[in-house]
Amino acid sequence: METSTTAPLASAPQRWTPVRREQTWLGWLLDFKPFLIVMCLLPAVGLLTVFLTYPLGLGVWLAFTDATIGRRGVWIGLENFEYLFEDPIFWNAVFYSVFYTGVATVGKFALGLWLALLLNQHMPFKSFIRAIILVPWIVPTVLSAIAFWWIYDPQFSIISYVFVDVLGWRDTNIDFISTAWPARWSLIAANIWRGIPFVAISLLAGLQTIPPSLYEAAMLDGATAWQRFRYITVPMIMPILAIVMTFSIIFTFTDFQLVYAITRGGPVNSTHLLATLAFQRGIPAGQLGEGAAIAVSMIPFLVFATLFSYFALARRKWQQGEAND
């Protein structure tokens, strides 16, 4: 018979003999809690160990070898990293990854929070509006990136058409992706466009958990709109904001699809992110070791972002007391 001390329900069966029609050894085994736990966890933990933990270790190992496609590499120490640290393209990718993440995150969260505040008000067709706002996030990123590629076309850009032919503000077409800096900003704009819905809907969920009585109390005390935002809304959505921001930072920093679809790292490697550079060096060029080294150099940043998330979560527990589970 099973014994357990953790769950309250498990203490009952000890004093009581269940009536079972046929007790096979399999039935007994499946009612044996430790065995059941192992069986239940096995598929998920097995999949994640084989296809996530092991490759993570393998990736770090590959970064210190000279593996190419079809050839197992040998240990070469820090050679990959030494080579990369002298490579201006790598440093450019580091710079652009940080810049891209920084600017896009600020943009996404400023606009997303604004949109969340707008959506939190009473209006007709509320749920319909929320539904269509999420569409950019649902559609495959590559496919909406292709749409942006067409919008950014040097000759037939619809934005250029509006500015040149309709409004007459400019004489020449806008250069979106054919030179370095415009291309960088255009990609950031596309990333912000893609990120706003996720941020807005998640923050909206946070806003809706704030009890209206807090605002009423603050209003009775004569707080201004800005004070209520600063001292009620912001602290109350901080826990959710921290989690969403961690996710957003991690997945923006390691973004691949948008850049690969719109510019493929061009013009002249100016818009390479670390992920696209790792892909370019690793898969089409076949330098697995070097690609892995570029991918591994993203890890310190991700660890930093995860720790940020962990401490934000810890703070949330502390704020809401012990009972928060």
Next chain:
Amino acid sequence: MTERALAAESASPRPEQGAPERMSWESRQRRFITLYLPLSCFIFILLFPFYWMTVTAFKPNAELMDFKNHNPFWISSPTLDHVYHLLFNTAYPSWFVTTMGVAVGSTFLSLFASTLAAYAIQRLRFKGSHYVGLAIYLAYLVPPSILFIPLATMVVQLGLFDTPFALILVYPTFLVPFCTWLLIGYFKSIPFELEECALIDGATRLQIFRRITLPLAVPGLISAGIFSFTLSWNEFIYALAFIQSSEKKTVPVAILTELVTGDVYQWGALMAGALLGSLPVALVYSFFVDYYVASLTGAVKE
């Protein structure tokens, strides 16, 4: 007194304050400028690329490149040429079938694994179950961009290179953590008392899981399922790295790599491809909007 009135007035746009009786405090204009104008700008910008995609997909080539004689925002003579080209002159049907197979396969695999895992973590509560949950959460934070190179070598060694089966096995790496996290939250909302009652009535743990917990968790399973389906449909980097032959590619990869031939981009066909490729997820989405919003916010709140 005036101060209070002013405070109440400026308060109105704040959350949950716009109740009907308070509406009289503010003018319609103010509400238009602070709410409807920015909101319509947001909606316009968020949806314009899709409008532009649709318009381009149904325009004849002549109109596509001629903004002087035709208003680019409208289609003078709509055509199905691009869609026809996509469906009959390219391998689109086989891309579609592959993607569907991969998405359905990996969704079921991850639902199976994560339902059991979430049940064990949340309901069978054992020593350290909290840490297993945390480890699975951390697994979600490992992005595919770091894993695709070692995974590519593994896929080659396992002899799965260039087979959609590789994708079915690899996609659970990002689906299982997400689904488990979602389902833990869902199982948490099912009262313990129901299971206790069943236990007293002599049900085995397996019976409790199958007859009580699982049926009650169906909405959670639907959320996790449609989310997994969407995420696998949209996945790009693994499909790009592991699949080489044209007819085995998934829709997002194939549209980007197979339709761009040479220097002349066939924008009509590209946009038709993007539109048709988005359609399945858009359809699933339109049927299950509430589940999406609930699981998105639920997963974040956990």
